[in-house]
Amino acid sequence: MSAFSTVETQPDYHAIYFGDRKVAILTPAFPAKSWLGIPMFPAEPWTILPDPEAFPDAACTGLPRPLSPTGNTFATFGAALDFLGIEQRAEAQAA
Numbered sequence: 001m002s003a004f005s006t007v008e009t010q011p012d013y014h015a016i017y018f019g020d021r022k023v024a025i026l027t028p029a030f031p032a033k034s035w036l037g038i039p040m041f042p043a044e045p046w047t048i049l050p051d052p053e054a055f056p057d058a059a060c061t062g063l064p065r066p067l068s069p070t071g072n073t074f075a076t077f078g079a080a081l082d083f084l085g086i087e088q089r090a091e092a093q094a095a
Contacts, residue, residue, distance in 0.1 A: 002085035016048065016084065025049045026080055029073070046080045048072045 006014040006026060014026040028046050074080040081087075 002087070004084040004086050006081070006084075006086065015051075022051050022053070024051050026077075028077075044075065046074045046077050048074070048080055048083070 003018055005017045007017065008014050012028050015022050016024040016026055026046060026048050028044055030044060072083070074083060
């Protein structure tokens with residue numbers, strides 16, 4: 001079980017919490033594109049950016065490794081969650 005959790009605050013914009021403290025933001029570099037409601041391109045790559053309010057002590061927030069000021073990039077949303085040790089709900093229900 002991870003100490004991290006994510007809360008989607010806007011479409012494709014997730015706040016990352018360590019316990020009850022917001023420590024980072026998870027967002028795609030390029031949002032998903034669709035045409036007439038048909039998905040054309042997925043949102044990717046995903047980036048974990050330090051939360052500006054938490055960054056001065058981000059190394060002490062329990063993140064797997066300190067985040068760079070420009071963020072850490074992941075090919076998929078799932079890869080970012082794996083980095084944080086968060087199980088996706090579908091996987092958790094299957095287990």
